[in-house]
Amino acid sequence: MKKSERLNDMMRYLNGREFFNLSDLMEKYNISKSTALRDVTSLEQLGMPIFAEHGRHGRYGILKNRLLSPIIFKIDEVYALYFAMLTLESYQSTPFHLSVNKLNEKFEHCLSSTQINQIHKMKKVLQFEMYQHKHVSRFLDKILASILNESACNIAYTKENQTKSYPVQFFRISAKFGQWYATGIELNTNTYRVFRCDRITFIEEEESSARYSIEELLNRSLEFYQSENSIHFEVEIAEQAKDIFYKEHYPSMKIEAGPKTVIKGFYNPGEEEFLANYFMRYGQYVRAVKPEALKQMIQDRIENLLHHYQKL
Numbered sequence: 001m002k003k004s005e006r007l008n009d010m011m012r013y014l015n016g017r018e019f020f021n022l023s024d025l026m027e028k029y030n031i032s033k034s035t036a037l038r039d040v041t042s043l044e045q046l047g048m049p050i051f052a053e054h055g056r057h058g059r060y061g062i063l064k065n066r067l068l069s070p071i072i073f074k075i076d077e078v079y080a081l082y083f084a085m086l087t088l089e090s091y092q093s094t095p096f097h098l099s100v101n102k103l104n105e106k107f108e109h110c111l112s113s114t115q116i117n118q119i120h121k122m123k124k125v126l127q128f129e130m131y132q133h134k135h136v137s138r139f140l141d142k143i144l145a146s147i148l149n150e151s152a153c154n155i156a157y158t159k160e161n162q163t164k165s166y167p168v169q170f171f172r173i174s175a176k177f178g179q180w181y182a183t184g185i186e187l188n189t190n191t192y193r194v195f196r197c198d199r200i201t202f203i204e205e206e207e208s209s210a211r212y213s214i215e216e217l218l219n220r221s222l223e224f225y226q227s228e229n230s231i232h233f234e235v236e237i238a239e240q241a242k243d244i245f246y247k248e249h250y251p252s253m254k255i256e257a258g259p260k261t262v263i264k265g266f267y268n269p270g271e272e273e274f275l276a277n278y279f280m281r282y283g284q285y286v287r288a289v290k291p292e293a294l295k296q297m298i299q300d301r302i303e304n305l306l307h308h309y310q311k312l
Contacts, residue, residue, distance in 0.1 A: 006039065019053075022036045049062060079119065092135060092137075093136050093137040131177050147173070150213060152169045152206045152211065154206065155202060182195045231266060234263070236260050237261050241261070248278075279298055
């Protein structure tokens, strides 16, 4: 590791500490005592508010009433952060209280005119795959807060012009195909549920302790999702169709590549049509389907589609 990289990393390492010893730096960065002393001097020259406490148990401290030195980013890292920020432009709502335009303005104020011109050139030639989020999800911040607080919520959810109330403990927020989704456990039935966030019309976080820890929910999410009557499936596909799987698949399925390429998983009763629609995307790349009921469902969907186009 170069000295400049080590000092930059050292700033981040010490940022959350009130005191440290030379031995801390020597052990973490595998450096000698003399190198550690020189690094501390370099940090002071960069503006880090370090002071020394002398004596038998001497140590270094960091003043908390002064701003620490800014973290130094390489220009390629700056560009990467900038374009990562721009992906937020496709979101109508985010879990954060921010304006992308203001964030963009603040970011560009930190750059030189040459760097800004370079970024504007990049914006013309770099394209990222993004889905436009057209629907407003009003409670993303509250859902995220409930997850971080490991607390349950009471929500009102509107679907097909009907509004129902649910007690839910959320544990994941995801963005997919232009929609925000919140995954949680419906506490009345202890079942796994996925809610489309723009359909949540009310949310109230409970003050009482939640039933599960966030780690337990994340580790047991498939267990909660899989019902006692779940059905296992195996769909063999051509090897060149693996890209279709990697572009879109679900936690209840996995792909095994060997002499044959097979997608294995399970689905719960009532999800047959959803799974049939999914495998229709593989078209002629499907080689075999088990169970027979799933194969028949796919055939029925294809026949219905054919009849639709014949009537046009």
